[in-house]
Amino acid sequence: MSHRNARTTFKGRLLIVQRHRAGWAHAHIAQGMGISRKCVNKWIDRYREEGERGLHDRSSRPHRCPRRTNRDVEERIVAVRQRERRGPDWIGAELGVPARTVSRVLARHQVPRLCALDPMTGEVLRNSPVTTHRYERDRPGELVHMDVKKLGRIPDGGGWRAEGQRTINHRSRATKTRLGYDYVHSLVDDHSRLAYSEILADEKGPTCAAFLERAIAYFAAHGIARIERLLTDNAWSYRWSLRQVCAEHDITQKFIKPHCPRQNGKVERLNRTLQTEWAYRQIFTSNDQRATALAPWLEHYNTRRRHSALGGHPPTSRL
Structure with a gap:
């Protein structure tokens, strides 16, 4: 060119x-x-x-490239990406290929970025706003992020994911039952990415305050003796109901800019990971079965799951 x-x-x-x-x-x-x-x-x-x-300009691409990745390896990389919907760090570790090579192969095959895909179906969606301003606190407990994710409860039998959308639509019209929602409350440490989550009945102020107390105890048991700052969105339950808990533990409460959830991106990313790797990763036949699977998955997330922002190490490696 x-x-x-x-x-x-x-x-x-x-x-x-x-x-x-x-x-x-x-x-x-x-x-x-x-x-x-x-x-x-x-x-x-x-x-x-x-x-x-x-x-006109000619392509500068060489006629032959002896060191190009083998075609079979490229096909395996693309297949794993389409099946697992994971990033280059995870795919590279699974296949024994450098992450940079995985990135180049995915770009060569014009595979869409994960942020442009629906986390459940893998279909391409409209890109969401992103920011180039990335930060990370220097020590555990310096800043934690808190949020809640609402998930529809699963009826006995598994719901539409197990029985099909058409069957569930006919049944819902006949019974007109509403199962309601589960509220997954989460707290994430900015430096280590240590996470704590609970499924609760609502997102009211007293519920959020009680969850924060238990989350503080969980963090203390894992070596984070003190939380200095708490970052949340501007929900009423966060703005007014957490004051007493924060005052008792000497925590400075911070709020994101209205309508900018990406400023609380670390816990928002955890919410997405919860959906793709726990809530919707497999077909659950009941709501209790899904709830029971949260604690083992959270233990796996904190102690064994590779985290790209931590150089492929789990959150507990930074504690």
Whole structure:
């Protein structure tokens, strides 16, 4: 591709040909264009061989690349990405391929980024706003993020994921029963990514305050003796109901800018991980079965799951 200061863009090359056909000497063309006679000869010869099409930029891609990743490996990388919907760090560790190689292969095959995909179905969605401002606190407990995720309860038998959407639609019209929602409250440490989650009946102020007390105790049991700052959104239950708990534990409460949940991105990312790797990872036949699976998954997340922001290590490695 021509750079912005190039003397011979497509129009410049076409001008060389036009002046040559008008009878200009090659030396005069070169002097007028500020280029060498060798360059003039090259474009005139290419025009003779290929016509006007030969004046366009050619691809700089080599004809052969002996060190390119094997085609079978590329197919395995793409297949794992489509099946597991994981990032290059996870795929690379699973297949024994460097993460940079995985990234290049995915880009070569024009595989959409994970942020552009539906976390449940893998279908391409409209990209959401992203920010290039990334930060990480220096020590555990310096800042924690808190949020709640609402999940629809699962009816006995598994719901539409187990029985199909059409069957459930007919049944819901006949019975008109509403199962309600589970509220998954979560607290995440900014530095270590240590997470604590509970399924509760609502997201009211007293419920949030009681959850924060238990989360503080959980963090203390894992080596985070003191929480300095708490970051939440501007929900009423957070803004007014957590004051007493924060005062008792000497925690400074912070709030994100309204309508900017990405400022609380670490716990929002945990919410997405909860959905893709716990809540919707498999078909549960009852709501209790899904609730029972949360604690083992959370233990796996904190102690064994590789975290890309931590260099492929679990959160407990930073405690």
